[in-house]
Amino acid sequence: MNACNPAVPATASTDDFRRLVQGIAVGLLAASIGALYTVYARWGIARGLHSQDLTALRFGVAGLVTLPILVLAWRRNRQELSGHWKLWALISLLAGTPFGLLMFGALQFAPASHAAVFPFSAMSLMGMVLGALVLKERITPRRATGIAAVLVGLLLVSGLDVSSFTARTLVGDAMFIAAGTLWAGFGIVLRKHRLDPLLATAVISFSSLVTYVPFYFLAVGPTRLLAASSEVFCTEVLVQGLIAGAGTLFTYARMVSLLGPARASIFPALAPGLAALMAWPVLDHFPSAVEALGLAVVMAGLAWAVTGATRR
Secondary structure (H helix, E strand, C coil), X not given: CCCXXXXXXXXXXXXXXXXXXXXXXXXXXXXXXXXXXXXXXXXXXXXXXXXXXXXXXXXXXXXXXXXXXXXXXXXXXXXXHHCCHHHHHHHHXXXXXXXXXXXXXXXXXXXXXXXXXXXXXXXXXXXXXXXXXXXXCCCCHHHHHHHHHHHHHHHHHHCCCHHHCCHHHHHHHHHHHHHHHHHHHHHHHHHHHCCCHHHHHHHHHHHHHHHHHHHHHHHCCCHHHHHCCHHHHHHHHHHHHHHXXXXXXXXXXXXHHHHCHHHHCCHHHHHHHHHHHHHHHHHCCCCCXXXXXXXHHHHHXXXXXXXXXXCC
């Protein structure tokens, strides 16, 4: 402690607390966006769309909306993009088209209950492990027990049944785990290289636009999108493209800059429980007592893990 300036530790403590509060607020927003697009994905699929159509809307709309940000960044500081192209390509691989293909492709093999557990579990666990290996963030007992509680809560929310595990579903589970690991790696790269959250969002969105959308038009075609009612189409453009497509990336990237990847990786685990609540008015699905208990356990574990002191 600096005896000549005793206010320094207090100031640092105040700044840390402010960042923690901001990070938690952004994390809750990110989890809410994740829950929202999950619910409206089920809503859209029930009205004739498929996961490939929703992915095309997500990547296509987000890529177009954030394109001006990318153009402006190119004009202002071209070297920032061209000089670090390998880094931008890396985050595009981690959080762009490969992540989307794994997440939505896994649903062809594994049931939705598995989607509520495996990707989010991988995000939390791998975020903690990679944070320790790459960023030297200490895995404290408090953080480990908090994440364990989060995983238990996810199992309760999903209602996972042992009988649902087959050779086919294991393929989907492996894809979910791979997707969650990629997302955790995205957070690590963001933090290690101090990337701007808004620019990272624009780069990933544009890369997904130019890689996935052409493939979608060639392999699948826009027939179902064109046949959808204006209500369904406009709702999914708003939710999947504007709110989820750009919002998920930006809020997660911002949360990583405030909390670090290990803490940030826990918040997506809130999405399944929040989705169970949002499904009530949208899908007429009343959350069961077990789902409500699972959400409470996840929130308690998250609060326990996130509010602990971070040590290096």
